[in-house]
Amino acid sequence: MSIIVNKDKKIFLLQSKNNSYAFGIDNLGLVRHLYWGSKIESIEDFEMPILTEVSTNDPVFEITKEEFPVYGSLRYKEHCLKATFSDKTREIVYKYQDYEIIKEKKIEELIIKLKDDNYDFYINLHYKIYEEYDLIERYVSLKNMSNDIIEIEKIHSGQFHIPYEDLNFSNVHGHWGAEQQRFVQKVNYGKIVIENRRGISTHNHNPYFILDRDATETSGEVFFGALKLSGNFSGVIEQTQYGETLVQLGINSHDFKLNLEPGEEFVAPSILSGYTNGGFETMTHNLHKFAKDNVLRKGLRPVLYNSWEATEFKVSCDEQIKLARKAKEIGAELFVVDDGWFGERHGIDNGLGDWYVNKEKFPEGLNPLIKEVKEMGMMFGIWVEPEMVNPKAELYKKNPDWIYHFDTRESDTSRGQYVLDVTKKEVKEFIYNMLDELLTTYDIDYIKWDANRPISQSSVKKDIWYKHIEAIYDIVKELKIKHPNVLFEACASGGGRIDYGILGIFDDFWTSDNTDAYDRLAIQDSYSYIYPIKAMRAWVTDCPNFLSRRVIPMKFRYHSAMMGTLGIGCNILKFTDEDINLSKELINEYKQIRHIIQEGDFYRLENSSKNRYSIYQYNKEDESLLFVFLPQSEIGHRGVTIRLRGLEEDSNYILKLEEKQIIKSGKYLMNHGIDFKLFGDYDSRIIKINKIVR
Ligand code: GLA
Helix, strand or coil, rough: CCCECCCCCEEEEECCCCEEEEEECCCCCCEEEEEEEEEECCCCCCCCCCCCEECCCCCCHHHHHEECCCCCCCCCCCCCEECCCCCCCCCCCCEEEEEEEEEEEEEEEEEEEEEEECCCCCEEEEEEHHHHCCEEEEEEEEECCCCCCEEEEEEEEEEEEEEECCEEEEEEEECCCCCEEEEEECEEEEEEEEEECCCCCCCCCCCEEECCCCCCCCCEEEEEEEEEECEEEEEHHHHHHHHEEEEEEEEEECCEEEEEEECCEEECEEEEEEEEEEEHHHHHHHHHHHHHHHHHHCCCCCCCEECCCHCCCCCCCHHHHHHHHHHHHCCEEEEEEECEEECCCCCCCCCCCCCCCCCCCCCCCCCCHHHHHHHHHHHEEEEEEECCCCCCCHHHHHCHHEECCCCCCCCCCCCEEEEECCCCCCHHHHHHHHHHHHHHCCCCEEECCCCCCCCCCCCCCCCHHHHHHHHHHHHHHHHHHHHHCCCEECCCEEEEECCCCCCCCCCEEEECCCCCCHHHHHHHHHCCCCHHHHHHHEEEECCCCCCCCCCCHHHHHHHHHHHHHEEECCCCHHCCCHHHHHHHHHHHHHHEEEEEEHHHHHEECCCCCCCCCCCEEECCCCCEEEEEEEEEECCCCCCCCCCCCCCCCCCCEEEEEECCCEEEHHHHHHHCCCCEECCEEEEEEEEEECCCCC
């Protein structure tokens, strides 16, 4: 049982494998936080403290640890909910009414039911406990049972209370081509805000928080939460004046208003939250395992070839067939035609919206290419950017009011395109029908769904910042009902849509347009803290890399991309025999080990050397892999001692180190470790480790 209730004391204790989370209802009917941390079995230990104000200038609400603070009364802190009623009252006064526990597939969910004291406005706080993953999914639902519209001006999905000061906050920063740059900063007095206001992409910050007490990979307390939302989010981290740290995550209230109609219910995006005293590795494992078991589509992901970097917009049936044959020869299993196959798409300024096959490029349609790809035993995929339209496209000429706009203003183009207002019923239907027809007419296994610009002139409705992405989720969910085998890749100019909102609806993330194998190591490392490896698409591309101008040996490029779900984006028609042979060998190797990479447990190992080694480990049952990278041997040219993780202490393992086979115990490998050395520039190895099964 993961929910324990003391009805007399009105205290709720949520139990997962190693942790507890407790809150209760006080004599004013407020939902007050009591505890979040390591497991405490007995609910009887918990009491609701009596609060007294610090002074008249520090009202009691300011020091009350509320689970869901609303706007109103003597509350000046961050609130989760602000609403204006039809009589212009803009204060919420809620009272606890009841609770309910529901159970679905062994997962227990606690619902705390609150109601406004004066209006028929209901607030439900939901807590779903994923016991074995040590995770709690929190969300809130609102229901307007009055006869008037209620305006929601702010809705954050929950508040977390961490009973410490001076925590470390980590997230990522970045921009196009440089996504997922991890940063860590000390939390001090004042607020840290991370957010997205762009409607489409989150290249900058990512909707999650990690707060730790000087944790390492393998030790220390970590509190974390990831929001299931790809649209405008905000996260606030605040060390208060009263000795704790508060965190909120939810829909960004910037330029936001939601009209809750009479009878309407609104469910805000949820937060997947957790605590561990076992360091970042445990946090990663809990989230990855949850995603693998419950979010991601089952099965191993195919090795992909994508023609974008090879041809850009200059696609033609004949050349795509040639590329497909070469892709097959090196071992690709999925051939994806990227941008340029449709309408008058010869560059960025035309074609989007006109989703017919370009006759000059494909005189007999897509079928000759698809037939060839299928006859070779490969899957077929195609690129689309359905939320967008170019001003020159027929679609725009016929429906100029389908884009986000203000009647008296000119709409911006960005990358030569407008954004379609997918919150309009007719636009949503157009996109669904266009994709449904594409998937029905052609034998397509994979859709790469792109979105290459943020929203502007966002229409008079202030809810589009959230409703836009909701419409996209709906379209893909609906398409998957009719076309259940089609895989969807979420791309937004590279890694603009990496979050738990889209994961599961889409199957893969295009991690970044930055395909430089060295830059990717950093991107992949940061990504791995929260998001599962199986969804991380990584390509090998040509050198010099178009962004970094760096030339990196092909083996290192493959090894870096093999850390995720492997793809190839090179112009393979220009490959030398040596390139082909190396590609064949490494793609074949990837196929032998991908089950460990995509489905195993992932470890970021310590680099104990003064040289910049990057070392990662994957474990799946009796098999393990080590990935070791050295971008450049530096002065001293040191080796590194690699201490492995997650092995069985008393089992023996066999591994091959530079042609030498060694057998060592788990204890030895994890404590003493193995001494290893790479040399020169861009050296890398994959080392396979097998448990000796008696
Ligand atoms: C975006 C994507 C690329 C590619 C191009 C096509 O930039 O991130 O991978 O698909 O669009 O225009």
